[in-house]
Amino acid sequence: MSKKDENRGILVKMLVVTVVMFGFGYALVPLYKKICEVTGVNEVERANALPLNTQVDSTRVVTLELDANVRSDLPWKFRPLQSSVKVHPGQLVQVMYEVRNASDRPITGQAIPSYGPQVAGQFFRKQECFCFAKQTFAPGEVRQMPVVFVIDAGLPKDVTTITLSYTFFNVEGAAPTAAKPADGKAG
Template structure:
């Protein structure tokens, strides 16, 4: 067995601890996604596919107001803005909205949008068939893009939910993980 002095042993332990902490932090994102998918917590919404869309029944007697919010994580030099602040929708009908994103620096950047819905119960009833959040977005230096979200509020949304907020926060993504859209 190799004998290591006290200072070297401490350095080895601290280095090992740092590597383990980095690995744990890196694994948190996929673990968080799985947790949210299983529990429905934190406003993560499900996808609805076109085969299901044809079976939708529109509730023309009711309206739900959707407010659109946009945020950028502090280390991403982008601007993000919903092209409209809110929209009144009939549950059971598909709608489409756009967000405009712009890269503010002279460097290609990959970003990933994370959606959130409040109140939390509403996340179970907001179904997206198309969303820029399904893929990483690549913006060239100074590039501006229009990003689309196609969604439906399920007709079974509780009657006491008269409005909800759909919020997106963009985070910088690793280039190796990009799925160009």
């Protein structure tokens, strides 16, 4: 009789294993999805999402230090939002500057860039810059303005740090330029 009970015990255990393994077959479905997701096996789904820029030289890192100055006759506060960034030559980078007109009258100014070392200037390719045009600020206006640029991969190897410095000049009373934005927004 106890033999029969023992037999029944094994029977029940084995039936449990059978049911669990049947469930395991189904558990493989979400498990498979998760593994594909984590390892990115089914990459066909995002083949077009991120085209890799082969122009970027990821073996080099250049430190870009940002500097901002205002001529004394211009009552503006001018500063970069980040003091330095690390960039790869060939990489498209955006940095932000902020200007505040501290006076109670509208003023127009224009920024002039300079580079240190000077040789870096010819490899510094700006796509977008507030310095391309005159900027007019209403009294007390604050505005953040971007610079979008690529450092050319041809930058000499010994240049590892570039200083980008802008100086705003007061251009009040000067002849308006063609590029002057109508509503004062940076172009």
